[in-house]
Amino acid sequence: MKRNPQEEIEEIIEEASYVNAPVCTVEKVAAPPDQRSLFFSRSSPLIAVCWLILLVIMGLRIYFGIVLESKITNLTADVQNLTTRNQQLETQNQQLETNWNKLYVSRAQWSIDAYCPKDKGRQCAACQNGWLLRDSNCYMYHNAAPPDQKTWEEARQDCRGRGSDLVVVQSQEEKVALNEYSRGSSGTAGYWFGLRAEGGRWKWIDGSNLTESYWTPQPPPPATDGQCGMSVQNYNWIPVSCADRKQWICVMKALSV
Structure with a gap:
């Protein structure tokens, strides 16, 4: 179908308008930040702390x-x-x-x-050779000369080395036996026996206190530490320094035979 010239002119104008139309443009928009970089930038301090704790x-x-x-x-x-x-x-x-x-x-x-x-x-025999039997005990009297005499402690050690000890008077018989064999009547002669002053009291070597009045001189001598009893004939006993050198008497139980 043949078109008239007017229609053809209008079509050409329309096509030209379409060609010359302005091109559609898109505004430049900033790209969103990389999510991984954002994650690491925000978590770096926490990671450092964790590493520090781990270390x-x-x-x-x-x-x-x-x-x-x-x-x-x-x-x-x-x-x-x-x-x-x-x-x-x-x-x-x-x-x-x-x-x-x-x-x-x-x-x-x-x-x-x-x-x-x-x-x-x-x-x-009831007693060893050199020991004297009296009642149920055996006594040894060490009549040592001055160079061989001993202090109270030395005398006791000598007795104990013989399986005995210094005399402890627990009966009237023992008191008589001790006094009967003792010699001298003053502090210049006598025998050590098992009595000494301890803590302001007179005590026997078995730990008991001196209580027998018949054995204690009257008035009783003061119990001064460092003093020991020395037996003397007719005087029962007197206190002298334990460091003095004297004779001594040992006693042990007699053997039943």
């Missing part, structure tokens, strides 16, 4: 591990030392027990020989 924990574990290992090593060494010491003590105990058994046998043999001498066909 502290690891450091503490290493430190306490070293300390614990050192303590375990020291404890192991202590246990080993204690084990060694225990073995040494067991060995010493065995040696002491062996020595004690030998000493016991030797002492028993000595006692048998002392009370029942071989030269008398093992006829046993």
